[in-house]
Amino acid sequence: xxxxxxxxxxxxxWARNAARLAVLTPLPSSxxxxxxxxxxMMGFGPExxxxxxxxxxxxxxxxxxxxxxxxxxxxxxxxVQSWGEVWPRWMPGLRGRPVPVPAAxxxxxxxxxxxxxxxxxxxxxxxxxxxxxxxHGISVVVLNLCYAPIILWGPLLMAVTVHxxxxxxxT
Numbered sequence: 001x002x003x004x005x006x007x008x009x010x011x012x013x014w015a016r017n018a019a020r021l022a023v024l025t026p027l028p029s030s031x032x033x034x035x036x037x038x039x040x041m042m043g044f045g046p047e048x049x050x051x052x053x054x055x056x057x058x059x060x061x062x063x064x065x066x067x068x069x070x071x072x073x074x075x076x077x078x079x080v081q082s083w084g085e086v087w088p089r090w091m092p093g094l095r096g097r098p099v100p101v102p103a104a105x106x107x108x109x110x111x112x113x114x115x116x117x118x119x120x121x122x123x124x125x126x127x128x129x130x131x132x133x134x135x136h137g138i139s140v141v142v143l144n145l146c147y148a149p150i151i152l153w154g155p156l157l158m159a160v161t162v163h164x165x166x167x168x169x170x171t
């Protein structure tokens with residue numbers, strides 16, 4: 001059952017480690033963000049609480065964003081494990097068939113590009129803070145420390161994707 005979760009033998013250690021690290025990069029920001037779903041604003045002022053509608057409908061957005069980012073980060077493992085080369089058996093109509101290389105590479109490259117663009121904005125916001133309602137003091141330090149790993153997600157995903165493409169192209 002868990003054989004699909006094993007790293008393929010022809011995957012070099014650097015690619016395996018890069019994929020694992022990519023999975024972990026959004027985790028600190030996800031853990032930082034979740035308390036906001038219950039109304040603890042993590043250093044943001046009362047205006048942000050009203051704008052985000054938390055607790056309330058905004059909580060669904062926050063939890064959804066967290067789940068979304070973690071699921072997409074987890075998909076990086078498919079680039080180094082067998083379920084990224086052969087469709088898993090729980091996928092009716094596809095199970096057991098080879099995953100077309102473009103079906104994995106194109107979304108991964110688009111995702112890596114989007115994360116890198118997001119990271120540029122994140123870096124800008126780390127050093128330029130024009131919003132008076134944004135966290136200050138220790139709260140902004142914790143915020144920046146939790147979001148900083150996301151800066152690595154795009155390049156790690158890009159490197160693992162290029163390796164996947166080269167490895168699969170040879171077969």
